[in-house]
Amino acid sequence: xxxxxxxxxxxxxxxxxxxxxxxxxxxxxxxxxxxxxxxxxxxxxxxxxxxxxxxxxxxxxxxxxxxxxxxxxx
Amino acid sequence: xxxxxxxxxxxxxxxxxxxxxxxxxxxxxxxxxxxxxxxxxxxxxxxxxxxxxxxxxxxxxxxxxxxxxxxxxxxxxxxxxxxxxxxxxxxxxxxxxxxxxxxxxxxxxxxxxxxxxxxxxxxxxxxxxxxxxxxxxxxxxxxxxxxxxxxxxxxxxxxxxxxxxxxxxxxxxxxxxxxxxxxxxxxxxxxxxxxxxxxxxxxxxxxxxxxxxxxxxxxxxxxxxxxxxxxxxxxxxxxxxxxxxxxxxxxxxxxxxxxxxxxxxxxxxxxxxxxxxxxxxxxxxxxxxxxxxxxxxxxxxxxxxxxxxxxxxxxxxxxxxxxxxxxxxxxxxxxxxxxxxxxxxxxxxxxxxxxxxxxxxxxxxxxxxxxxxxxxxxxxxxxxxxxxxxxxxxxxxxxxxxxxxxxxxxxxxxxxxxxxxxxxxxxxxxxxxxxxxxxxxxxxxxxxxxxxxxxxxx
Numbered sequence: 001x002x003x004x005x006x007x008x009x010x011x012x013x014x015x016x017x018x019x020x021x022x023x024x025x026x027x028x029x030x031x032x033x034x035x036x037x038x039x040x041x042x043x044x045x046x047x048x049x050x051x052x053x054x055x056x057x058x059x060x061x062x063x064x065x066x067x068x069x070x071x072x073x074x
Numbered sequence: 075x076x077x078x079x080x081x082x083x084x085x086x087x088x089x090x091x092x093x094x095x096x097x098x099x100x101x102x103x104x105x106x107x108x109x110x111x112x113x114x115x116x117x118x119x120x121x122x123x124x125x126x127x128x129x130x131x132x133x134x135x136x137x138x139x140x141x142x143x144x145x146x147x148x149x150x151x152x153x154x155x156x157x158x159x160x161x162x163x164x165x166x167x168x169x170x171x172x173x174x175x176x177x178x179x180x181x182x183x184x185x186x187x188x189x190x191x192x193x194x195x196x197x198x199x200x201x202x203x204x205x206x207x208x209x210x211x212x213x214x215x216x217x218x219x220x221x222x223x224x225x226x227x228x229x230x231x232x233x234x235x236x237x238x239x240x241x242x243x244x245x246x247x248x249x250x251x252x253x254x255x256x257x258x259x260x261x262x263x264x265x266x267x268x269x270x271x272x273x274x275x276x277x278x279x280x281x282x283x284x285x286x287x288x289x290x291x292x293x294x295x296x297x298x299x300x301x302x303x304x305x306x307x308x309x310x311x312x313x314x315x316x317x318x319x320x321x322x323x324x325x326x327x328x329x330x331x332x333x334x335x336x337x338x339x340x341x342x343x344x345x346x347x348x349x350x351x352x353x354x355x356x357x358x359x360x361x362x363x364x365x366x367x368x369x370x371x372x373x374x375x376x377x378x379x380x381x382x383x384x385x386x387x388x389x390x391x392x393x394x395x396x397x398x399x400x401x402x403x404x405x406x407x408x409x410x411x412x413x414x415x416x417x418x419x420x421x422x423x424x425x426x427x428x429x430x431x432x433x434x435x436x437x438x439x440x441x442x443x444x445x446x447x448x449x450x451x452x453x454x455x456x457x458x459x460x461x462x463x464x465x466x467x468x469x470x471x472x473x474x475x476x477x478x479x480x481x482x483x484x485x486x487x488x489x490x491x492x493x494x495x496x497x498x499x500x501x502x503x504x505x506x507x508x509x510x511x512x513x514x515x516x517x518x519x520x521x522x523x524x525x526x527x528x529x530x531x532x
Contacts, residue, residue: 028174030173030174030175030177032173032175032177032184034177034179034182034184034193035175035177035182035184035193037174055175055184055192055193057182057193057195057196058182059195
């Protein structure tokens with residue numbers, strides 16, 4: 001396996017770590033393999049982002065948090 | 075009559091009834107008409123029944139351009155150029171579907187279904203948050219009109235509103251969009267859209283559907299086979315024996331059609347006898363239609379053309395075709411079939427079988443037509459062939475205005491074909507309008523009716 005995260009397979013509720021160190025939770029997935037709609041849970045660089053919903057670019061996702069409940073099983 | 079270097083006045087010479095072959099085969103003229111005709115005309119994009127829910131989309135075309143017909147999250151209908159504002163990649167590569175966003179697969183720019191640019195990769199990091207995303211929405215058409223479910227769009231903000239563009243031709247479009255029983259706006263698209271490419275200029279089919287009754291000999295084999303819904307001829311048109319058969323051309327608009335006018339108090343004729351359920355359904359519809367106070371109740375639709383590239387066939391089969399220009403020598407045809415949305419399933423199934431037996435790439439009648447267009451185009455491309463214009467002299471000077479029969483009036487220039495059999499009035503109307511578009515600098519030069527109305531008011 002390549003180890004690359006396939007964002008098409010991520011379900012609503014999954015928690016993700018971004019390259020910036022921020023943690024987000026998916027609120028919807030258009031399943032285009034490029035974008036996710038997510039809410040910031042924390043953001044060390046910019047704490048004001050907490051609670052903000054934004055589109056997250058696939059290349060920014062570095063890890064699916066183990067505690068994420070919603071990740072689709074292969 | 076040469077068009078070396080492009081269009082020039084005189085290629086369409088309606089005083090003598092001659093049209094140069096250059097307008098069909100000259101690649102410079104083709105390039106010019108993309109701007110002069112297709113970037114300024116109202117073009118058919120699709121039908122609202124194809125996008126019933128928020129997020130639904132249908133990838134369509136306007137001239138050579140790919141466009142997206144879609145319904146946004148609050149239900150509004152849009153038509154966008156299908157091209158990313160960053161590097162031009164198509165942002166929608168499916169024929170139809172449902173989407174939250176349209177994402178460009180090249181660099182990942184992403185657009186909401188209302189056209190807003192909502193996703194720019196590395197917006198904070200690479201653009202430093204400085205890109206004004208409001209400047210880079212999907213390009214939206216200048217004007218859009220939803221008429222009885224059909225969606226029409228125009229790139230030119232100076233064009234008149236769609237219904238003004240349509241003018242008196244509206245009643246003939248209504249023959250497709252209203253119900254068989256006369257209720258307004260009952261049509262839905264039946265099945266998918268048939269798409270195929272034919273090796274001829276788009277004006278060959280546009281001319282044919284303008285009302286070429288002269289070529290009926292081409293379809294003799296279909297008549298002999300009996301492809302019609304009751305296994306006889308091409309259509310069930312028993313009432314035509316009592317009707318007036320007409321050409322109607324709307325001057326200044328470039329729209330024209332064949333139509334039939336029934337006499338007063340005409341009794342519906344049997345049709346669709348191969349299926350008792352379908353026959354009963356249409357008998358009921360015809361009776362209802364005659365009961366409703368509608369000026370169209372005495373009209374029977376037949377092939378016609380809305381300028382520049384939309385062909386209508388209101389009945390048997392009931393369809394719109396779009397002649398998308400692909401090159402001077404190629405046309406991509408999209409054919410939409412229609413049916414009353416609340417018709418019984420058995421009726422829809424029966425009609426679907428009949429429609430595709432008649433029209434489309436495998437349709438028996440459309441194959442006859444394509445054979446003519448394809449070979450006519452190929453035989454007109456050579457340097458010798460181009461020297462000899464086509465003749466459109468048939469019936470010149472024999473159309474009448476203020477036509478009336480048995481208490482029924484029609485607008486435009488009318489030729490009674492009941493005895494004449496054929497005329498080329500509709501083709502002259504088409505090419506007159508085409509030449510006007512090719513020569514006009516702006517829509518201000520193309521709305522003679524407004525000038526005439528203003529003068530009449532004075």
